[in-house]
Amino acid sequence: MTTSKRIRIQDIAERVGVSTMTVSRVLNQDSKVSDAKRALVMKAVKELNYRPNVAARRLASNKSFFIGLLYFDDLDTSYLSKFLLRGLKICRSTGHHLVVEEIDDDINKALASVKELIEVTQVDGLILLPPICNNEKLLTTLQQANVSFVRIAPDTQLNLSPYICMDDYQASFEMTEMLIKQGHSKIGHIIGNPNQGVSRLRYQGFLDALRSNKINVPPEYIEQGLFTVDSGVEAAKKMLSLDDRPTAIFAANDAMAAGVLSAANMARISVPDELSIAGFDDGHLAVSVSPNLTTVRQPIQQMAELAIDIIASGKFSDLAKANAREFRNVLDFEIVERESTNTLK
Amino acid sequence: MTTSKRIRIQDIAERVGVSTMTVSRVLNQDSKVSDAKRALVMKAVKELNYRPNVAARRLASNKSFFIGLLYFDDLDTSYLSKFLLRGLKICRSTGHHLVVEEIDDDINKALASVKELIEVTQVDGLILLPPICNNEKLLTTLQQANVSFVRIAPDTQLNLSPYICMDDYQASFEMTEMLIKQGHSKIGHIIGNPNQGVSRLRYQGFLDALRSNKINVPPEYIEQGLFTVDSGVEAAKKMLSLDDRPTAIFAANDAMAAGVLSAANMARISVPDELSIAGFDDGHLAVSVSPNLTTVRQPIQQMAELAIDIIASGKFSDLAKANAREFRNVLDFEIVERESTNTLK
DNA sequence: AAACTTTATGATATCGCTAACAGTGTTTGT
DNA sequence: ACAAACACTGTTAGCGATATCATAAAGTTT
Structure with missing residues (x-):
């Protein structure tokens, strides 16, 4: 050697x-x-x-060069791993390290472990993934501990910290318009988990797209889901058994869209010929089912890059700065057309 | 604070x-x-x-406390993220850090980046995930560089380094026997990607289980796949269109099993009533399709723990030791019965 | 032009830990 | 009984960077 x-x-x-x-x-x-x-x-x-030499630098500067990443078990693995892999890569180039911590269901346990994390590793900052980036208790604790943090796709208290998100409303609007352009007018929607703000945004985008195209939505075309495959199956079963069933269903995420696909298969309804299905996320799942899902691609990697850059660069230290416009990042999305949607014949 | x-x-x-x-x-x-x-x-x-204080320790001892994790793009995201999350957790408790590196398709580029990784971060050791843990050039390079490494599920040169794996042959054997016990005798198999050794082991386990139960396998019941969903769809299409089609299909991984499920749905064959499907891996996908897949659970987290422990503990430094029995770890698997298989009626 | 800033640089002292060596006693060998 | 080996503990000197203060040179003010 x-x-x-x-x-x-x-x-x-x-x-x-x-x-x-x-x-x-x-x-x-x-x-x-x-x-x-x-x-x-x-x-x-x-x-x-x-x-x-990272170690020397760390020792001398008394900065930790650690960045904490907090996530909740609930989160889609593919979302997490995309974020993680890109995050780790970026970190390497800046000499930082990611300390990844799963957040417990029990908020008190969670707070304790986060406090421990902060004390032990002396993180330079934290990244909060959804949905825990909206947890009030957690946010309060972090503020009290005077730790910098960046939130990904938060839906409350937007000027509490820098954040990074995409325009869920607009994406949903555009996806719906795409279905309309394909000739669909009987379009169903499965709403996501109601305790995540994006569900509402996506629902609203859907509604507004229909309204601006003067299309009516019967209440039976709207179902409440939970972002899980099962909830998608259930919702779709109801919708597909209607006498006048929709010709397209737009689910608020890919898992539920996959559920719709299963339900359609069970009901012997062919996709996309008899039913178009659209999802949201573009995770691994979207290309693991067949036909592959038309969906909205979230710029996860870019989010990871930005989040780490914000903390690593130490651009914000006091909260006054943290509210500056430059820390409200709304990234571009992309609509990915695959096989699960088709022009209405 | x-x-x-x-x-x-x-x-x-x-x-x-x-x-x-x-x-x-x-x-x-x-x-x-x-x-x-x-x-x-x-x-x-x-x-x-x-x-x-990790930094001080690192600075003084001139050890890096870094562990490199090499993976190939090909790898299932859920496999990787499970490994990664557990690995990161264990590392935290030992004060080590994971440096994760994706290996390029082009072996020369890959070697260059690995060399760079070794020089720059001075890793204490490397973990090689399948399938790159079998790449001869890479292994040679690492040996020359005199870096310790642990391989996960390797299938060649088993006494080159410590390794961790599960008994793929046995798992496959047992899964097949389970199907047989459910009354199936017409069982198809979709072989995995031929350039990964596990494909062969799983195939062999399947064959031997049938043989030891005196069941004949017509050649049409064996298809070659590639571990991808699509290859599963293609293979299943052929098998399911046979005049005397199998009543159960055992795919060498979950992705292909998901493919079988899609194909069955397209052909209006109900799962598990008319067709039982079994997979292998128990990744995220297994519970994202419906019905959920019966599959073999790989002890990925345990693999991660062990791998890191071996390197972190510095248990092996010279290659003589590295060949010792204690570094050949074969872990237990588990057969997870879910909804995609059923007793033959 | 004296007095005061500001700007660019260097000298030195850490940061928290471990390597390497230097003692103590205490045991063992012959 | 005296040297040699061993077991335990302490002293000292860094590891490679940055913080802090000091200094010299240049620019400003009055």
């Missing part, structure tokens, strides 16, 4: 002929370095392929 | 009345400490709720 001694900040300093502090300043974006020296240092850094 | 100063090794030393080295020795399982002092130190450690 080529035991090529690891390059230290000192090696660079010697090569360039400055002190280690100057190098450190350059590396930490500290502005008080002359352009000439900064350039020299940067050049040497590249030439020697210098990588900071 | 209670800014309770973090406890240092020195605080303990002072309280007990020994030097910091003695405390350090106790904490690092170094044997040369008298039982009396060891007990005192341990007591203080508990009372003060001491947690070592």
